[in-house]
Amino acid sequence: MVLGVKMFRKLVxxxxxxxxxxxxxxxxxxxxxxxxxxxxxxxxAGATFPAPLYAKWxxxxxxxxxxxxxxxxxxxxxxIKQIKAKTVAFGATDKPLKPEELEADGLxxxxxxxxxxxxxxxxPGVTGGxxxxxxxxxxxxxxxxxxxxxxxxxxxxxxxxxLPNLPITVVHRSDGSGTSFLFTxxxxxxxxxxxxxxxxxxxxxxxxxxxxxxDGVAAYVKQTAGAIGYVEYAFAKQNQMAHVALQNxxxxxxxxxxxxxxxxxxNADWSKAPGFYLLLINEPGxxxxxxxxxxxxLMHKTQADPAVxxxxxxxxxxxxxxxxAAADELAYVPLPADLKARVRASWSAxxxxxxKPVFTPAAP
Amino acid sequence: MTAAxxxxxxxxxxxxxxxxxxxxxxxxxxxxAAATLLLTALGGIVVSxxxxxxxxxxxxxxxxFISSEWDPVQEIYGAAGAVTGTLVTATLALALxxxxxxxxxxxxxxxxxxxxxxxxxTAVELLAGIPxxxxxxxxxxxxxxxxxxxxxxxxxxxxxxxxxxxxxxxGVPNGAGILSASIILAIMILPFMAxxxxxxxxxxxxxxxxxxxxxxxxxxxxxxxxxxxxxxxxAIGAVMLGLGRALGETMAVTFIxxxxxGFPTSIFASGSTIASTIANEFAEATGVxxxxxxxxxxxxxxxxxxAVLALARILIGRQANL
Numbered sequence: 001m002v003l004g005v006k007m008f009r010k011l012v013x014x015x016x017x018x019x020x021x022x023x024x025x026x027x028x029x030x031x032x033x034x035x036x037x038x039x040x041x042x043x044x045a046g047a048t049f050p051a052p053l054y055a056k057w058x059x060x061x062x063x064x065x066x067x068x069x070x071x072x073x074x075x076x077x078x079x080i081k082q083i084k085a086k087t088v089a090f091g092a093t094d095k096p097l098k099p100e101e102l103e104a105d106g107l108x109x110x111x112x113x114x115x116x117x118x119x120x121x122x123x124p125g126v127t128g129g130x131x132x133x134x135x136x137x138x139x140x141x142x143x144x145x146x147x148x149x150x151x152x153x154x155x156x157x158x159x160x161x162x163l164p165n166l167p168i169t170v171v172h173r174s175d176g177s178g179t180s181f182l183f184t185x186x187x188x189x190x191x192x193x194x195x196x197x198x199x200x201x202x203x204x205x206x207x208x209x210x211x212x213x214x215d216g217v218a219a220y221v222k223q224t225a226g227a228i229g230y231v232e233y234a235f236a237k238q239n240q241m242a243h244v245a246l247q248n249x250x251x252x253x254x255x256x257x258x259x260x261x262x263x264x265x266x267n268a269d270w271s272k273a274p275g276f277y278l279l280l281i282n283e284p285g286x287x288x289x290x291x292x293x294x295x296x297x298l299m300h301k302t303q304a305d306p307a308v309x310x311x312x313x314x315x316x317x318x319x320x321x322x323x324x325a326a327a328d329e330l331a332y333v334p335l336p337a338d339l340k341a342r343v344r345a346s347w348s349a350x351x352x353x354x355x356k357p358v359f360t361p362a363a364p
Numbered sequence: 365m366t367a368a369x370x371x372x373x374x375x376x377x378x379x380x381x382x383x384x385x386x387x388x389x390x391x392x393x394x395x396x397a398a399a400t401l402l403l404t405a406l407g408g409i410v411v412s413x414x415x416x417x418x419x420x421x422x423x424x425x426x427x428x429f430i431s432s433e434w435d436p437v438q439e440i441y442g443a444a445g446a447v448t449g450t451l452v453t454a455t456l457a458l459a460l461x462x463x464x465x466x467x468x469x470x471x472x473x474x475x476x477x478x479x480x481x482x483x484x485x486t487a488v489e490l491l492a493g494i495p496x497x498x499x500x501x502x503x504x505x506x507x508x509x510x511x512x513x514x515x516x517x518x519x520x521x522x523x524x525x526x527x528x529x530x531x532x533x534x535g536v537p538n539g540a541g542i543l544s545a546s547i548i549l550a551i552m553i554l555p556f557m558a559x560x561x562x563x564x565x566x567x568x569x570x571x572x573x574x575x576x577x578x579x580x581x582x583x584x585x586x587x588x589x590x591x592x593x594x595x596x597x598x599a600i601g602a603v604m605l606g607l608g609r610a611l612g613e614t615m616a617v618t619f620i621x622x623x624x625x626g627f628p629t630s631i632f633a634s635g636s637t638i639a640s641t642i643a644n645e646f647a648e649a650t651g652v653x654x655x656x657x658x659x660x661x662x663x664x665x666x667x668x669x670x671a672v673l674a675l676a677r678i679l680i681g682r683q684a685n686l
Contacts, residue, residue, distance in 0.1 A: 075647030169536050174623030174640075176436075176648025198437035201648045209540055209634040210623030212644065216504065223509050224538035 042311050045072040046079020046092030049178055049232060050113055050295045054092070056326045057319045067315060076178050076201070083107065083298045089308050091298040094178020095201060099275040106301045108350055109275050110343045111294035112316060114265050114333040116233045116280075117183045118256040118291075120241040122221050123149060124164060128242040132157050132253045135190030135246070135282070135290065141168055141228060143193060144207035149226060166226035171217050173230075174210025176202040178295070182279065183230050186291040189281045233261065234331035248290045249282045260289035261333040270339055276346075294335070299350055306352030313347055313359035320344070410666065417660030419652055428660065434625035436645070441657035443664055445626045449635040450665070452628065453542060453617065454610035457549035462603060465554050469561035470587055485562070492555035500619030503548045508539030508620060511547070516632055535632025536622075543631040545621040549613055553606040560602035564595040597679050604676030611669050614639035638665040 044054070051073035058069035074082070076093035083091030084105055092112075102109055119138060121131060133141075137153060140146040146153060150163045173180045184199040197203050211217035214235040221229040221241070228244075233256055236243055245253040254260045267285035268278060280292035297316065303309030320343070324334040335343070344361045352358050420428055420441060431442025472485055517537050523530040535541050568591055576590045592599075622634025623644060636644075638661045649655045 077648035077650045080650055169538065174618070174636075175644040178648075200437045202436040202645050204433075204435035204437065204625065208624075209536060209538075210644070212618050212623070216619065219504050220538060220540065223512070224536065227538070 041068040041070050042090075042308060042315070043070040043072070043088045044079075044090040044092060044297075044312070045074050045082045045088045046298075047076045047094045047178060047295055048073040049094050049115060050092060050332070053113060053323075053327055053330050053332050056330065057315070057323050060322075060326065061315060061318050065318075067311065069315065075176070077176060080298065083300070086300065086304075089299075090312050092295065093298060094293065094295045095181045096277045096279070096294075096296050097275070097298065099277055102275045102277075102298075107298050108301050108346070109277070109296050109298050110316075110346060111276055111296050111335060111339070112319065113327055114261055114280070114292060114294050114335060116256065116261050116264070116289055116292040116333075117179055117186070117230050118233050118236040118241075119228060119230045119244045119246065120218070120221055120236055121229075121244055122225060122227045122242065123166070124225055125162065126242065128240075129245050129255045130158075130161055131244045133244050133246055135186065136193075138246070139187045139191030139194045142170055142172070142187065142206070142208070143197070144170070145193070164226070169220075169224045169227040170205075170208025171220045171224075171227055171229035172205050172208050172210055173202075173214075173217055174212050177213075178293070179214070179230065179232055182281070182291055182293045185279055186281050190290070233333075237331045246290050248286075248288050249284055250286045250288070252286045254287060254289055256289050258328070258331070258333055260287055261292050262336065264288035264290070264292040265294070265333065265339065266336045270342055276343070301350060303350060303352050303358050306354075306356075306358040309350055309352070309358035313350065313361075317344065317359070317361050410663075413659055413663040413666060417656055417663050419656035420660040423653060424657075428657070429664075432626045434641075436649075436651070436654055439651060439653045441653065443638070443657075443661055445628075446636050446638045446641045446661060447664060447668075448627055449542070449621070450611055450637040450639070450668070452635070453546045453549055453621070453637055454607055456543065456546035456631075457553060457610045458603065458607050460547060461550035461554045461557060461606065464550075465557035465561055465602075465606070466599075468554075468558040469565055470591075472558075472562050473565040474583065474587055474591065488555045488558050490555075491551070492559070496552065496613060496615045499548055499552055499616040503544065503616060503620040504540075507548065508544060510539070511544055512537050512539035520632070532630045533632055534630045536634070537632075540620055540622040540634065541630075541632045542621065542628045542635045545617050545635075545637075548616050548620055549610045552613060552616060553610050556609060557602050557606040560605060561595070561599060564598045564602065565591060567598075568594050601676040601680035604672050604679070608669050608672045608676070611672065612639055612665065614643045618643050638662070638668075 051071060054069065054071045058067070058071065061067045062069075071092075072088075076095050079088075079091035079093050080097065082088045084107075097107065097109055101107075119133070123131070131154075133154075134157065137146065137157070140153070147168055149166045149168055155163055178201060180203065181199065181201040184194070184197065184203050187194040187197075188199040197206060209220060211220045211229070214231045217229040217231055218235065218239060218241060221227040231241065235241075236256065243256055245255050247253050263285050264280045264283040267283045267288050268280050270276065270278060276294075276296065278294075280294065282290045283292065297312075299309065299312060320335070320340045327334045347359055347361065348357045350358055424431070424441065428441065428443055429447070430444050431440075432445035432448070433440045433442045434445060435441075468484070468488060472481055472488075476484065516535070516539060519533050520535070520537060523533050572590060572594060573586060576586045581589070617637050618640040621636060621640055623636050623640060624634035625636055625641070628635035642658050642661055642665075645654070646658050649658055
């Protein structure tokens with residue numbers, strides 16, 4: 001009789017285990033977000049950098065129109081894979097795809113918001129913006145060619161600043177990241193000596209140590225006197241990290257502010273960028289911050305379900321029209337008005353099976 | 365089981381016994397299904413890792429295992445740096461935590477006053493329940509600064525220039541590196557090893573210990589000459605289980621190891637492990653070779669862990685046959 005009870009319990013556990021296993025098995029099926037009917041949840045996946053803003057936009061729009069967005073911040077690489085596999089209605093990436101790559105997969109791409117990369121430092125007695133660096137000096141530091149803060153090369157550009165005799169600890173991102181991609185693209189563009197490392201979301205760093213995520217880099221920089229690292233602008237601003245002033249293509253030393261990012265975006269020539277493939281690296285203009293970049297949305301040119309495409313574009317149309325304040329608040333930089341108009345015009349290329357555009361933006 | 369004292373349970377069990385045979389068969393079938401499903405999943409993982417990693421093996425050949433080059437821009441990948449980092453941190457962690465785990469287990473079983481036995485036992489088990497990301501954050505924000513100031517700096521400053529000791533203790537004085545990762549790992553595997561060792565010590569029949577005491581042995585002699593030899597092979601199994609966990613630990617290590625590819629040359633140098641490399645780069649890997657190399661790394665880790673666990677099984681099995 002005692003055995004009976006034991007047996008029963010084992011049975012219950014056995015059943016529970018089977019159910020749990022069966023439940024796990026179901027996860028193998030891809031999420032069917034791309035086939036969601038209009039008005040239902042729309043799913044997107046990709047870059048982590050704009051995720052807080054997309055969440056905020058979605059929240060505001062849900063209150064207004066009932067639109068529900070399920071955005072998974074799985075990283076840009078994941079976003080590209082997911083949209084190619086058609087498991088999501090849109091992908092998001094910090095690293096734009098080249099026009100030929102878009103063409104090969106039948107994708108279109110457009111920017112949503114602008115961010116940038118800010119070098120941060122931890123030097124005793126030195127406050128934000130006091131240290132001025134050129135792109136070439138930054139490359140030499142990250143190559144391990146300049147190893148001390150009182151190196152004559154750095155001292156020459158910073159008269160009046162007491163540079164300490166401290167070794168420079170280089171900190172970079174350990175995880176593959178759009179931030180690293182922008183940073184290394186900038187170094188490649190301005191410093192010929194960086195060519196041996198190259199530009200990518202993960203590279204073979206010649207020196208230094210890697211922190212995971214913006215917070216990992218920031219933690220190493222904060223904990224090490226003499227450290228230099230780089231983080232997203234929004235992260236640097238919210239955590240009030242001491243930044244450096246960088247020299248831009250006009251020869252001016254600029255500080256990372258919303259204005260200097262907006263200047264870079266405004267001075268960029270988007271008309272000569274098919275598929276909006278443009279990194280805002282070293283853009284002209286005396287006020288432009290040199291390491292700026294937009295974050296992008298990827299969609300299929302031909303929408304299997306026009307209603308889904310319409311919902312997605314409607315979401316970003318709303319964001320362009322009413323989302324700038326939310327972007328400012330979270331330390332992102334909204335797109336300039338003429339670029340928004342250009343993007344809206346490009347949406348006519350996104351069509352349903354009947355070759356008609358799925359969404360026509362209202363005249364502004 | 366005290367269920368016999370419960371009249372409800374007795375009443376309920378009576379009608380069931382009539383069709384107990386049918387239930388038995390159903391239960392057996394379900395257990396069999398559960399077990400085979402698990403095996404299938406395991407086999408599926410191995411096969412998909414092999415398929416996913418094949419482009420890397422095909423492209424780099426045996427060089428994949430001996431090269432420590434890891435360059436996502438040039439698309440050149442080698443597993444040696446990550447494999448070395450994995451083995452070094454896991455071994456160091458084991459060396460650090462084994463004496464502690466033995467001490468905890470011996471104290472709890474042989475020496476501990478009964479009042480303290482439960483609180484200490486619970487505390488050790490609680491350590492096992494802390495999520496690894498918490499260890500990582502604690503390691504990065506609390507442990508690393510403290511370690512840099514009180515351990516790393518004095519050691520680095522005491523090293524004589526030009527000595528071997530100086531070579532293996534150079535590094536960035538901020539508390540991140542191979543040794544820090546090993547210490548965090550040691551704390552993480554400690555509860556598993558301590559709990560297993562305690563169970564092993566408890567499994568010694570009282571007569572064995574009592575006979576030793578009866579012959580006039582001191583407590584230390586009993587532990588050294590009777591208890592520890594008695595559980596020796598089982599203890600090796602416990603160590604292997606701890607090692608297996610240390611090999612695969614991901615988040616905590618990623619936070620604290622410094623994440624530099626290549627061979628670590630000093631205990632304070634940044635390094636990487638297989639698991640940390642995959643965690644860092646998999647989400648953003650878009651190139652075929654990059655993804656394949658990370659998958660291949662996963663297969664290498666699988667093989668290393670499997671070898672360790674298989675060794676543990678063999679050793680534990682041998683003790684059971686004694």
